Amino acid sequence: MYRARSSALLALSALLGSLVLVAGPPPGKVGYITFAEAKRVLEAMADALPEGLGGQPHGRLESLWPEWVKSRDKEIRERLMGGDEDTIVNFLLFGTTFTPEPRLSSAQVRTLAEEATEADGKEAAEKFRQLVGRRIQDLVNGMSAPGNNERLLFAQRVAERKGIRFSDETARKQAAKYLRENYLRVLKEQERFQQALAAAKSLDDPTEEFAERSKLYKDRGLSLDTSLxxxxxxxxxxxxxxxxxxxxxxxxxxxxxxxxxxxxxxxxxxxxxxxxxxxxxxxxxxxxxxxxxxxxxxxxxxxxxxxxxxxxxxxxxxxxxxxxxxxxxxxxxxxxxxxxxxxxxxxxxxxxxxxxxxxxxxxxxxxxxxxxxxxxxxxxxxxxxxxxxxxxxxxxxxxxxxxxxxxxxxxxxxxxxxxxxxxxxxxxxxxxxxxxxxxxxxxxxxxxxxxxxxxxxxxxxxxxxxxxxxxxxxxxxxxx
The missing domain is CATH 3.40.50.150 (Vaccinia Virus protein VP39)
Known part of the structure; x- marks a missing residue:
């Protein structure tokens, strides 16, 4: 009886501690920015408004705003899929849990990718392609039977959203093609980002360069990456x-x-x-x-x-x-x-x-x-x-x-x-x-x-x- 009472007291104490620590104003409701709140931004940026808003008179803008906001919110959220695919490419290149192949560093990816574009870099380029190819195959194998590996399960779900079901060898080849295409896409994007950074640096104005860097990924998928x-x-x-x-x-x-x-x-x-x-x-x-x-x-x-x-x-x-x-x-x-x-x-x-x-x-x-x-x-x-x-x-x-x-x-x-x-x-x-x-x-x-x-x-x-x-x-x- 004493033990039961002690357990109950301990549970009550833990509950009260939880209530104390979550005290304070509760979260408010999340709502869309209204036209009245966005009006000054729309007026100041009238020459740079996106499709659907540009060139519209004030009265028309106000009537369009509620639906445009909801539509644009959906479009932005859809960019999460692109970010997920970028994350899978990072997993492909740097992961160690699904393959015995050596992981690649970002410096190696840049260097070997550059070599792959040079006429005299065929040997290095071929070695690079073979390594990536083996990693792709190992990742497909892992995605086919992910077990409890949370990253493999996530990669499998991302591929399944593209209609890849891992049901047979044909599907596995489709998965390998999907991974390879996304890997090549990321390489091309990285090249464009480097070109954009070089163009920003050529402005010879630190503030302008920082401003350009500050919107570098405006057309990229929304990534959840984080580091210390x-x-x-x-x-x-x-x-x-x-x-x-x-x-x-x-x-x-x-x-x-x-x-x-x-x-x-x-x-x-x-x-x-x-x-x-x-x-x-x-x-x-x-x-x-x-x-x-x-x-x-x-x-x-x-x-x-x-x-x-x-x-x-x-x-x-x-x-x-x-x-x-x-x-x-x-x-x-x-x-x-x-x-x-x-x-x-x-x-x-x-x-x-x-x-x-x-x-x-x-x-x-x-x-x-x-x-x-x-x-x-x-x-x-x-x-x-x-x-x-x-x-x-x-x-x-x-x-x-x-x-x-x-x-x-x-x-x-x-x-x-x-x-x-x-x-x-x-x-x-x-x-x-x-x-x-x-x-x-x-x-x-x-x-x-x-x-x-x-x-x-x-x-x-x-x-x-x-x-x-x-x-x-x-x-x-x-x-x-």
Whole structure:
């Protein structure tokens, strides 16, 4: 009887703890940006409006707006499929769980692809094609019988959406063709991106170059890739803002992470031997607490994403935390990347405010030399997360004035949109921030004269001594 009563008390205690940590204003409803809210953007960008809106008189624009927004939302969400296919190509090139073949680095992909286009590079090109061909066949085999491998199951589902069922040898050949075509498509896209970057650099104007880089992927599929270094850059930026008086002690209570991402197999030499994970929401919590910018008992973190995979992952993790289970994050470091000492120190301390060291998964023999540590995030911090299904270009959380965000973060998200879409996104961000609240982003955004979002400053952070390996984080303040 004593044991039963003790168990009941423990369960009640856990429940009460959960209720305390999810207290505070509940999430608001997510709604589309109205014509009245978008009007100033439409007027300022009248010469650059997209198809369906351009050249329309004001009255006609207003009547078209509700349906155009819904239609455009659907089109943007459909870009997730292209991002999924890009992710499968990364998995094909860098994965180790489905093949004994050596993984490729992004540098090797670039170098060998260049050699493949040269007349005197036939031997290297043939060797490259054979290696990719073997990897394609191994991935098809894995997709045909994925077992419990979450990445293979995902790859199988992506292929099935294209009508590939893996029912016989003909279907397997179709799958191999599908993978090869997407691999070649990604190579061509990478070449175009490099040309666009070179053209931006030739402008000989750092601001113009940054502006062009900030919309580089406007025609690309929406990818969920994520990695640790930008989170370090965010901590550096938050420390700079604190020192400049932007935030006082405990001044951050409600935080929104726009596009938190999923670490599946990142395009920058990603890995596939540990479970899919999201990192940035926890990284931001960790940094805010370390810098004394937030108090654990007051902190609320929301993710805003249009991807069902991301939203389901966050909510599934939160439900597990309500049952007392924490969240393990695997933190990988490749010494050959030559991280700066400051980034290395960040990697070592990551999670010390929200969790404790955990046993990492085993590193495959083919990746010996890779260093891995793990952190187990405590359930009370996982429970603070809430997922909002929102397309930041066209949607926002509709909350009361006392439930606005103190801080919104969007890294490697707005780069997937053009200037018009970025301007709409900035209008939605403005509506969700309290006066005096901040947006942190690594993209340069157009500041329209009528916007209440004004850039304040930026921090440039280097990750290594390699060329262009770093980020510039800007902060925009929501004026009164």
């Amino acid at each position: 270094p930008p989170d370090y850059a965010l901590e550096v930026t938050l420390a700079t803002m604190r020192d400049g008086g932007a935030f006082g002690p405990g001044g951050v209570r409600r935080v929104g992470i726009i596009g938190p991402g999923l670490d599946f197999t990142d395009k920058q030499e990603g890995y596939d031997f540990y479970p899919t994970q999201t990192v940035q929401p926890f990284a931001v919590m960790d940094s805010l607490l370390r810098l004394k910018l937030a108090r654990a008992e007051e902190l609320q973190v929301f993710t805003l994403d249009l991807s069902p995979r991301v939203n389901e992952h966050v909510e599934r993790s939160r439900r597990a935390a309500m049952q007392g289970r924490g969240y393990t994050i695997q933190l990988l470091r490749d010494p050959s990347r030559g991280w700066k000492p400051e980034l290395l120190a960040y990697w070592k301390r990551f999670g010390d405010q929200i969790g404790s060291p955990a046993k990492p998964v085993a590193v495959p023999p083919s990746l010996q030399g890779t260093i891995l540590r793990a952190v187990r995030v405590r359930p009370e911090f996982v429970r603070t997360m809430r997922a909002l299904d929102a397309n930041i270009v066209l949607q926002r959380e509709e909350s009361q004035a006392d439930a606005k965000f103190d801080l919104l973060i969007a890294t490697n998200v707005l780069v997937y949109y053009d200037t018009f879409e970025q301007s709409l996104a900035l209008r939605n961000i403005q509506s969700m921030l309290r006066p005096g609240g901040f947006l942190l982003t690594n993209n340069l955004l157009l500041e329209l004269p009528t916007s209440k979002m004004k850039s304040v400053d930026y921090v440039s952070v280097e990750y290594s001594s390699r060329e262009a390996d770093g980020d510039r984080i800007l902060w925009y303040r929501r004026e009164l």
